[in-house]
Amino acid sequence: LRTWIITHGDGDGVTSAAIALAVFPQANVFFSHPAGLYEDLVDTVKEGDNVIICDIAVSEREVEELRLFLGRLGKRGDVVYIDHHPPPVSGDLKGLPITLVRGEGCAAELTYLFFKDKLSWDMSRVALYGAICDYETDTRFFREALKDWDQRMVFFEAGVLAQGLEGSRGEHDFKRHVVRTLSENRLPSSLSELLLKALIETMSEEEMRRNLPGMIETLAYIAFVVNPRGSIARAAGYVRAISGKTVGIAANKKKGMMVMSLRTNDDRVDLNLVLRKLAPRFGGTGGGHPNAAGARIPENVFRKFLASLDNEVGRILEVSG
Numbered sequence: 297l298r299t300w301i302i303t304h305g306d307g308d309g310v311t312s313a314a315i316a317l318a319v320f321p322q323a324n325v326f327f328s329h330p331a332g333l334y335e336d337l338v339d340t341v342k343e344g345d346n347v348i349i350c351d352i353a354v355s356e357r358e359v360e361e362l363r364l365f366l367g368r369l370g371k372r373g374d375v376v377y378i379d380h381h382p383p384p385v386s387g388d389l390k391g392l393p394i395t396l397v398r399g400e401g402c403a404a405e406l407t408y409l410f411f412k413d414k415l416s417w418d419m420s421r422v423a424l425y426g427a428i429c430d431y432e433t434d435t436r437f438f439r440e441a442l443k444d445w446d447q448r449m450v451f452f453e454a455g456v457l458a459q460g461l462e463g464s465r466g467e468h469d470f471k472r473h474v475v476r477t478l479s480e481n482r483l484p485s486s487l488s489e490l491l492l493k494a495l496i497e498t499m500s501e502e503e504m505r506r507n508l509p510g511m512i513e514t515l516a517y518i519a520f521v522v523n524p525r526g527s528i529a530r531a532a533g534y535v536r537a538i539s540g541k542t543v544g545i546a547a548n549k550k551k552g553m554m555v556m557s558l559r560t561n562d563d564r565v566d567l568n569l570v571l572r573k574l575a576p577r578f579g580g581t582g583g584g585h586p587n588a589a590g591a592r593i594p595e596n597v598f599r600k601f602l603a604s605l606d607n608e609v610g611r612i613l614e615v616s617g
């Protein structure tokens with residue numbers, strides 16, 4: 297029988313997995329994402345295996361399939377699902393024979409607090425990296441745990457991790473190596489490859505940022521770019537700031553789909569909610585956090601989707617005054 301740690305490939309996912317791996321050093325680490333979680337589980341996990349899922353939102357389209365499969369897994373093995381994304385609107389994972397860990401803060405914080413009794417105190421630093429990577433630093437845990445460390449060093453290391461991982465998209469073997477290193481509480485900057493990737497990523501992110509103004513298209517309330525030369529997550533934030541619109545979007549064309557990242561700084565607009573409702577109407581998926589979310593929409597309806605999103609954002613702003 298095996299233990300699986302199934303996690304997201306970003307900084308929060310990697311640090312969550314590292315904390316879980318510190319508890320279960322023999323576990324296999326596997327990277328997944330909301331739209332692929334069900335398929336990845338079916339392909340990798342056998343009934344009787346133990347599974348820890350970290351930092352993966354439940355996709356609106358797979359709630360029922362996930363319920364059935366996790367229910368079967370939970371009957372014969374231990375299943376722990378740790379996540380900080382808002383639950384789906386069309387159903388949830390409650391009432392299954394699994395441990396559902398949800399709450400405020402990033403997934404790394406939730407993972408650390410869940411396994412705290414089995415961890416050395418200094419793994420709190422790995423949870424702090426995860427919180428910084430996910431911009432979830434406004435929690436009681438974060439403020440308290442940071443007091444045990446020097447924050448300049450913690451932020452430096454978290455920066456190396458966040459930027460280095462951003463420059464390692466799709467490199468799952470390398471990310472597994474990072475997870476292993478962090479699980480032993482060794483520093484991100486001790487990995488020369490990660491450090492170098494962080495430097496390169498930071499330079500190219502700055503170059504992308506400088507190129508964005510000429511690429512941005514705008515509607516009434518939203519602004520977007522297609523195929524920015526760099527991370528769409530970072531680009532979306534800059535697009536919003538540069539355009540001054542309520543929502544910034546950056547999209548990449550990928551196998552007939554537009555894979556996009558969205559950002560807002562307006563608390564009246566809940567991007568998670570908007571996308572969970574809107575994306576399925578265009579044959580896509582979407583969701584995440586209120587102010588930072590993602591979506592996948594078929595390429596041929598991308599413009600129609602944007603027009604609908606623009607309408608919806610306008611409607612929300614009008615209603616909330």
Ligand SMILES: [Mn+2]
Nearest residue numbers: 308351403430
């Ligand atoms: Mn997260």
